[in-house]
Amino acid sequence: MSSIMYAIIILFVSYYAYKRRSLTMSGAIAAFFVGIGIALGFGYKGLLILGAFxxxxxxxSKYKSITKQSMEKKTQKGSTRDWLQVMANGALAAIVGVIYFFTKESVWIMVFAILLAAANSDTWASEIGSLSKKRPLSVRTFKQADTGTSGAISILGTFAALAGSLVIAFVAMLLFPIQPWGIFLIFLFGFLGNVIDTLLGAFIQVEYKCPVCGQIVETKLKCHKTVVKIKGFTLFNNDMVNVLSGFFAVLGYLYFHW
Structure with missing residues (x-):
């Protein structure tokens, strides 16, 4: 397939996602460039894995969205993804696509798959875990936390994280010449990315509190009054944590590989 055809297809899908309100306008633009980077290196196979995610x-995100309103209020982001969310989950994968285009070294196929497995694992954990009937447990305080709290885990969310990573591993196996051991590594390091995300969310991700109503949120957007930081570092918001979790998962794999 020619580069022009890839660009047309990616543009159409990005626009369609925008019209379906899966992406904001900025998110659709970011998705287009992420798709171009992935298509450049991995062609339609890479786009299929990206599509699976x-x-x-x-x-x-849209499933039982009413039930998830408390989580969306906390993050102040709904099911429509903006450019920051798209780049947090796809920018590194696009960069790896460009690297593979120039090097053709098979290790970058694994890195690409692990990045998307980590993103899928984290997303499934958040979206399915938020439906748990039991409140999650904070890994920092070992106490129950509100649904949607970064750094908190539930049994349902953990199984969802495992499933999310496993799905990407199997899709990668169907599309690329990956051995069974490689499938396990994609699954393992993809899930590890979710674990890292949880730890970073618990210990360094920023949280703010509204001094009026006591609502705890993850952005500086105003509630009833200017919010006050109560935990973490300003730079490390949810999007930054998503980037770092995939990055560290890949570093772990590269250390194991080399």
């Missing part, structure tokens, strides 16, 4: 995560 995007379609499943979008469907899960």
């Amino acid at each position: 995007f379609v499943s995560s979008s469907m899960l």
